[in-house]
Amino acid sequence: MSGWVPSCSRRFSALLRSTSRCSRAQSSGWLTKRAGRVLPAILEHFGIAELYPPQVEAIPLVERGESLLLAVPTAAGKTLVAYLALLRAAAAGRRGMYLVPLRALAWEKVEELRALTKAVLPQARVGVSVGDYDRTRGLGDCDIIVATSERADSLLRHSPDWLPQVGCLVADEVHLLNDSNRGPTLEVTLTRFRELVPDLQIVALSATVSNAAEIAEWLGAVLVSSDFRPVPLARGICTDTQLVWEAGARQVLPRTGAEGLVQQRLPDQSLVFVSTRRGAEAQAKRLAPITELALSPAEREALAEAADALEAGADEATSFDRGLAQLLRRGVAFHHAGLTNRHRKLVEAQFRERRLKALVATPTLAAGVNLPARRVIVRDLKRWEASFQSNQPLPVLEVLQMLGRAGRPGYDAEGEGVLMTKDVTQAEEAEAAYFRGEPEPVVSRLGAEPALRTHLLALIAAGAASDREALHSFLDRTLFGAQGELWRTQHRLNRVLEFLREEGLITMTGAAPGEFAPASETQREGFAATDFGRRVAQLYVDPLTGVTIRRALESGVPPNPLGLLHMVARTPDIHSLYVRKQEMETYLVRMMNAEGELMLPTPEDQVEMEFYLWDLKTALLLQDWSEEMPEEELLKRYSTTPGDIRAKVDVAEWLLYAATELARLLAPEAVTELEQLRTRVAHGVRRELLPLLALPGVGRIRARALFNHGFAAPDAFTSPTKAELARVPGIGPRLAEQLAGRREPEQTTL
Numbered sequence: 001m002s003g004w005v006p007s008c009s010r011r012f013s014a015l016l017r018s019t020s021r022c023s024r025a026q027s028s029g030w031l032t033k034r035a036g037r038v039l040p041a042i043l044e045h046f047g048i049a050e051l052y053p054p055q056v057e058a059i060p061l062v063e064r065g066e067s068l069l070l071a072v073p074t075a076a077g078k079t080l081v082a083y084l085a086l087l088r089a090a091a092a093g094r095r096g097m098y099l100v101p102l103r104a105l106a107w108e109k110v111e112e113l114r115a116l117t118k119a120v121l122p123q124a125r126v127g128v129s130v131g132d133y134d135r136t137r138g139l140g141d142c143d144i145i146v147a148t149s150e151r152a153d154s155l156l157r158h159s160p161d162w163l164p165q166v167g168c169l170v171a172d173e174v175h176l177l178n179d180s181n182r183g184p185t186l187e188v189t190l191t192r193f194r195e196l197v198p199d200l201q202i203v204a205l206s207a208t209v210s211n212a213a214e215i216a217e218w219l220g221a222v223l224v225s226s227d228f229r230p231v232p233l234a235r236g237i238c239t240d241t242q243l244v245w246e247a248g249a250r251q252v253l254p255r256t257g258a259e260g261l262v263q264q265r266l267p268d269q270s271l272v273f274v275s276t277r278r279g280a281e282a283q284a285k286r287l288a289p290i291t292e293l294a295l296s297p298a299e300r301e302a303l304a305e306a307a308d309a310l311e312a313g314a315d316e317a318t319s320f321d322r323g324l325a326q327l328l329r330r331g332v333a334f335h336h337a338g339l340t341n342r343h344r345k346l347v348e349a350q351f352r353e354r355r356l357k358a359l360v361a362t363p364t365l366a367a368g369v370n371l372p373a374r375r376v377i378v379r380d381l382k383r384w385e386a387s388f389q390s391n392q393p394l395p396v397l398e399v400l401q402m403l404g405r406a407g408r409p410g411y412d413a414e415g416e417g418v419l420m421t422k423d424v425t426q427a428e429e430a431e432a433a434y435f436r437g438e439p440e441p442v443v444s445r446l447g448a449e450p451a452l453r454t455h456l457l458a459l460i461a462a463g464a465a466s467d468r469e470a471l472h473s474f475l476d477r478t479l480f481g482a483q484g485e486l487w488r489t490q491h492r493l494n495r496v497l498e499f500l501r502e503e504g505l506i507t508m509t510g511a512a513p514g515e516f517a518p519a520s521e522t523q524r525e526g527f528a529a530t531d532f533g534r535r536v537a538q539l540y541v542d543p544l545t546g547v548t549i550r551r552a553l554e555s556g557v558p559p560n561p562l563g564l565l566h567m568v569a570r571t572p573d574i575h576s577l578y579v580r581k582q583e584m585e586t587y588l589v590r591m592m593n594a595e596g597e598l599m600l601p602t603p604e605d606q607v608e609m610e611f612y613l614w615d616l617k618t619a620l621l622l623q624d625w626s627e628e629m630p631e632e633e634l635l636k637r638y639s640t641t642p643g644d645i646r647a648k649v650d651v652a653e654w655l656l657y658a659a660t661e662l663a664r665l666l667a668p669e670a671v672t673e674l675e676q677l678r679t680r681v682a683h684g685v686r687r688e689l690l691p692l693l694a695l696p697g698v699g700r701i702r703a704r705a706l707f708n709h710g711f712a713a714p715d716a717f718t719s720p721t722k723a724e725l726a727r728v729p730g731i732g733p734r735l736a737e738q739l740a741g742r743r744e745p746e747q748t749t750l
Contacts (some may be wrong), residue, residue, distance in 0.1 A: 094167025231407030338641030
């Protein structure tokens, strides 16, 4: 957060005087005397005496309440500018919202902002909103809210009365507008907030992109762009044992591959990016004999304690836990989406403490988590793209984001970014693409059919697109419209609207089905959401998910656990497990055996049948989890990871909640079964353990242990002694004391 600018003290003093004059000159009420004191207090809190050049340019814009796009490299001071804008809004009686792409990044920002507000603006409350898309309670009391884009979009759909009070909206990693998954939601959220709050200040933070001026113009923002880095970056390309630096120097490595690059830089840290999870784990194992030799006795002891904590903290320690712990003890770890939150936090903490000498990660780490290293190595410059059915080169922007992690301000005089190639030809291609090439322009992804389907329904349900003219007017204000895509995709727009009408999510008036009436004509098509469509939008599920749930509930098959789990697995909101060729026959047999339980028909198309079996495999995983199958067995049977199990459980729980709410409209008789199944999936327990989940500190493993020792319900705890309870495996003295003699047990709501 701190920084240096040569001979900058006079300029810094002038900046403070300038921003103070701006504060006094404003009469709109947005800037108050209290808001004017925020900047000096923030600088004092972070111990910043001098500013980076992009900060010097951006801060006066923030002080004047102007919107800006700050497009600069990693660690160039974007966060300070964002925090200043948020705290000034809070100090002036408005609300601030910080949009982030990842839940993990949200919690990181919340911790930083809470520490900052405690020192600078103690009366300000910082809240976080990253889940539960159907609730808004509690956020209205917060002055600053950190949220994922999806959660902010969900808030807009529920329209709480405090939303127009948002005076500042920070959008982190705004270049992710280019991402086909997260981009459309961020784009629509920014557009809707600009409509809702006419005087909204947007502070967009971005990597350097080739069309930053276009993005700034779309946002109505001033562009602040710079290639400034607080720590200079040396770039090189490694082929075999030859490391050639961009400046011309050549070095011979002690061994080939990433192992040689990591060894050469020890005891400094290296961050290695690879394309796959399996590759990350294998590379970490190959690095372990090298990194463990560089550990000091103190580091070795601290890592051993962390590894022990990782294994001890698991309800069920698995081979995955043990493998990761063993690597930690040797000074290396891997980082990918297969980690649970507990794994991830522990690994990141050890890397930040500079104990781990190497971290091998998939590219998701480059999306925002702040883990810089002295040397960054991009081992894989290609990855598998399903749409091409082949390996494709990584985008320039993505590689630059990875290399941007090199160099830790305050620790390193220089960061090093190295690309790995197989031969001289690849080295020349990599240099041309990633060292001399321009990053790709940010292009709207809102025109994809799944994105249109979701956001058109949300707009219609919110009353923001009551007819064709209003719909076009809104889309014209998106990046999609600003880049001229709307008129090139009218056929797709019409197809999506027709789908929503045919499936009973909206009603259309003023035009025959399939007919397109241009907005310039007198005739207008009117749109309105049905009760079903409105609830689907509020629940924040894909309209196709809502339709899938409705078809299952109306299938005539009695609601049952496997049928309902297969129902949620069939939706586009969950990523199903892949069925390998050698497994196909197994799951075909499982499908035939479950014929009376599955609530959705089997497809006739062969490709669709494969997807149907993927979904069945996913449903069976969830069923086995809720039948208390040990996690180790789940990992082996389904070739998965703890993080994947947790992710699928979380999504399934959310979809079962959505199905429960839709069942209240469509099939009330299914509500009880859905509610019970949701609780079972959330905790991974059989039906008979549900009453025990009301007990404090009791989850999947402890509930089963208590049940097996005769404690079948909360009222069984009114007579046993603390000593009797403490003898139950997993129930220590402290929890036994809490449970012993409970007289008014809570009841699980089913």
